[in-house]
């Protein structure tokens with residue numbers, strides 16, 4: 668089966684500092700892939716390379732059959748890469764509805780609507796449609812950021828630490844939502860995380876990163892192995 672998203676031997680530099688050292692990640696279609704690692708190991712840089720926000724120094728990123736060279740972020744979004752950034756980056760002065768509608772930008776006119784299933788996954792968004800994004804709690808903002816990405820009709824959904832700073836009950840809702848998207852919508856999901864228990868619960872495949880390199884690849888159950896966990900100890 669062809670891969671939904673494939674990162675091959677990617678290097679990424681910030682000036683003279685090398686943040687990614689030959690990393691390769693394969694996301695199989697309809698599965699949840701998690702990249703785990705401590706602070707500063709290069710998780711966000713990996714996602715920013717995939718979304719086109721940061722340029723890679725070498726290596727390739729393929730989305731389905733297409734190799735993404737200098738494809739700008741808005742084109743990658745249009746192609747079907749939905750992005751939920753770290754810190755959520757919702758617009759605090761826009762309403763919840765307006766935040767969701769920012770996802771229309773790359774859509775054809777007849778697709779410019781908010782799919783009803785988003786409100787089934789996150790009912791709080793429906794009840795707060797007229798409220799400003801900045802009035803929402805951190806967990807509600809995370810649900811809004813996921814909803815906004817879903818409005819763009821992604822084939823692959825990419826999430827940067829979706830559990831960061833979020834209360835346990837909402838983490839559970841987000842986990843259930845990701846599993847629904849995989850199982851019912853056939854979506855391919857790539858997330859980066861530090862929270863092991865969340866990944867053990869929702870992920871199918873894991874990659875463990877340390878200092879810009881992939882140290883381990885395997886099924887999520889490998890998170891129980893001491894030789895894997897040693898890369899994740901603070």
Ligand SMILES: Nc1ncnc2c1ncn2[C@@H]1O[C@H](COP(=O)(O)OP(=O)(O)OP(=O)(O)O)[C@@H](O)[C@H]1O
Nearest residue numbers: 681684686704705706707708709710711712713753
């Ligand atoms: N814009 C930037 N300019 C220079 N260095 C950067 C920049 N962004 C990240 N770095 C450095 O690159 C390395 C990887 O950072 P990155 O944010 O990708 O890691 P991370 O695993 O996502 O960490 P965190 O969990 O803190 O977000 C770190 O050493 C970081 O300091």
